[in-house]
Amino acid sequence: MTDYEPIRRVVTGHDSTGKAIIVRDEQVPSISPPEFGGRWAIWGADATVSLPNDGTAPDETDKQFPPPGGVKVIKLALPPKYNPDALTDTTELLDPELLAQLGFLVDPNPPGTYGSRPGIAGMHASATVDCVLQLSGETVLILEDNEVHLKPGDSLVLNGVVHSWRNDGNEPSTLIGIMVGADHSGIPKR
Template identity: 50%
Template sequence: MKTVRRVVTGYGSDGRAVVVSDEQVESTSPDRGDKWSIWAADGPVRLPNDGSAPPFQGPLLPAPGGFHITMFTLPANFNPDELWGTDDPALREQLFQASIDPQTHPLVPDPNPYGYGTAKGASALHTTASIDCLMQVSGEAVFVLENTEIRLRPGDWLILNGVPHSCRNDLNEPAVLVGVVVGAHHDGVPLRAA
């Protein structure tokens, strides 16, 4: 699937509810796997309106108080640990940091030493200033929280409250998820107790 249909409503000049647009949204891929930006805003939206797209700088994370409705795919057999081609933690950290574009993936700084997660896929642990409400649509995704794995099956929901996380796909088919990402203020990742 390379496009997703999006129908947008609003109010016409006569005050009646109308369809403003009915179009196919193209996928983008700022990192691994296709992503579709369905609707987003960098702050609260006032209604009624004409259905025009609200301001959103994106491409993935909204400003605090904003939202982003998205759909994304994890490729089959995706494990971020395999992206780096090394088991050396220092080199993995260097390669991971170099792979992050702060414009597309603004991350919350983590004061903990790199590599504190032990679950498969933990080499890409990252934290965002957002609450990510995710529903598994098809396939299965595994979300990694340091040493914990959460396997999502179709219909399952996961709420990520600004915690360090990563994800992988252990199956031979893509994993498709729908998400509502809410921008939040984040006071920083806590220092882990020894």
């Protein structure tokens, strides 16, 4: 299996007698345009889930991020040499209106605020706590004044901060993330 093929999702639940069963065993395709790598929505809920249940997918919107109390589980694959600057042909930040429509927080800071570090055009934040595990390859987490290189087995907790991703390597970078919706008072203006 390559990093960009559909992934297998096995879902458990309970039958009418309360017995634990396999409800679904299916392939989940990527929901991301190829130039952004791959992004798989593995599971999600917009509110607290009650258990036991029959394994039916919880209610969730098609937004990128869960609301407070919700959760989304994703797989993210970045192609070799992925740099969001190359997607926009500039180091300007992505269109704030588009980002807001996709569920990202509105950034009150002007373009150029985050410096000139490679990958800065992809800076964004969400009202989520993201627990991320690096599965394969290496990913560069870009912050305003810092970069962190994640290697297989490394974990990361993003607490609603402005960040971007880059892959400097020659192989795909694959991460698994669990995003928990949180209350967020907004990106601080500097």
